[in-house]
């Protein structure tokens with residue numbers, strides 16, 4: 001076991017210590033206390049917003065080179081420490097060591113990307129409709145951003161919200177997920193080590209009421225949230241009521257269509273990755289495998305063999321291929337949905353039983369359920385665990401209809417050798433991200449990220465699209 005960290009809020013460039021009434025536990029071994037954790041409230045949120053407001057003018061007016069340099073330096077530090085921070089992430093969240101280090105490197109690359117974007121911010125010069133008049137557009141910082149992040153990407157998501165906010169001159173109050181505050185704190189500490197001025201980033205650790213206080217605070221100009229659809233809908237209401245900008249990334253019920261003409265081995269590997277890696281705790285995970293008649297039985301048998309062979313265990317053991325669920329709640333949610341699917345007539349092909357490992361942890365057997373119908377709860381509600389179900393279809397047209405038959409629309413994939421079907425799926429799948437012969441999960445950081453229907457709300461996150469939400473456009477007219 002490793003040391004227990006003593007976490008603090010960050011307000012105005014200082015670590016602010018209060019009581020630490022909660023503990024962040026290692027989901028692979030719940031005897032291991034990763035951190036003792038403060039529980040912020042209105043007083044801390046008020047102080048953080050005051051600090052962010054006071055820092056805003058100086059940061060927004062700073063040379064873009066200053067903002068770029070801080071992000072670039074933070075990226076270099078994080079990349080150098082990716083093994084140490086990645087280990088902390090895996091210890092706290094439960095994804096495998098390779099996934100934890102990989103996510104940390106991804107966060108470092110996001111910081112570097114937005115270091116470059118700070119220098120590329122640009123506007124337009126246009127001809128006016130009136131002779132002698134000039135029109136310019138340019139983008140300006142908005143103010144204080146409230147960022148509310150989930151536990152499943154405890155460093156990448158804070159990075160992809162903080163980096164564009166900072167690159168374009170905004171200041172930040174962030175509330176990381178209650179399950180994974182230590183990983184988020186490591187990132188905030190590195191930003192300060194890289195020279196971030198006081199008050200530009202403030203972090204309040206605590207539970208949902210901290211998020212609520214940020215949403216309701218009139219000193220916060222914009223909210224970016226990632227998490228569940230239910231909480232997200234409330235966040236949007238709170239923000240819109242006081243006309244704050246809002247951006248939400250929420251759940252998915254992502255389909256992977258496997259056509260008869262697909263390469264079987266490839267289809268199985270794509271499904272295995274999309275459904276089970278990161279313990280299925282990705283909003284982009286493929287939880288519905290929509291399989292054409294001709295390949296269905298071979299696909300289910302081959303996938304079941306791979307799923308059964310997955311080595312489930314301690315996230316920090318390099319041999320582990322799938323870590324535990326993040327929490328007891330998430331573990332129980334998976335088992336509850338497996339029961340519901342069984343009750344509705346689904347056939348558990350592999351998995352489904354409780355796991356007893358040597359260490360006390362929140363382990364879930366990776367589970368494949370066949371013979372399910374599109375209207376069953378298992379195919380309509382987000383499970384957010386290592387559970388995938390198969391739906392048998394006769395034709396491409398039926399596959400597309402089933403793929404689109406949910407209230408979410410984040411990511412959708414197809415495995416096929418037919419260019420016609422691949423192109424049609426790209427055009428007609430009702431999802432923000434479409435994958436051909438690739439897993440539904442695992443996206444690039446330099447391109448837009450987001451979904452349709454109930455998966456997302458507001459402008460896209462990440463890559464070159466982030467400038468939309470994290471700046472406001474001014475149109476300037478002049479006559480001389």
Ligand SMILES: NC(=O)C1=CN([C@@H]2O[C@H](COP(=O)(O)OP(=O)(O)OC[C@H]3O[C@@H](n4cnc5c(N)ncnc54)[C@H](OP(=O)(O)O)[C@@H]3O)[C@@H](O)[C@H]2O)C=CC1
Nearest residue numbers: 149150176177178207208211212227228231250251283384
């Ligand atoms: N699309 C995605 O990327 C993700 C989707 N999810 C989905 O959400 C489900 C539950 O995960 P969970 O982390 O609990 O998601 P939540 O939506 O509950 O939490 C996301 C973030 O919002 C905070 N929060 C909770 N209540 C409020 C509130 N009233 N106002 C403002 N902020 C609030 C949480 O704090 P705290 O952690 O302290 O409760 C956390 O920081 C998963 O099963 C999955 O379906 C989860 C993570 C990511």
Ligand SMILES: O=C(O)CCC(=O)C(=O)O
Nearest residue numbers: 281282283284441442443
């Ligand atoms: O699939 C990915 O790479 C990103 C997934 C994600 O952002 C999420 O699960 O919240």
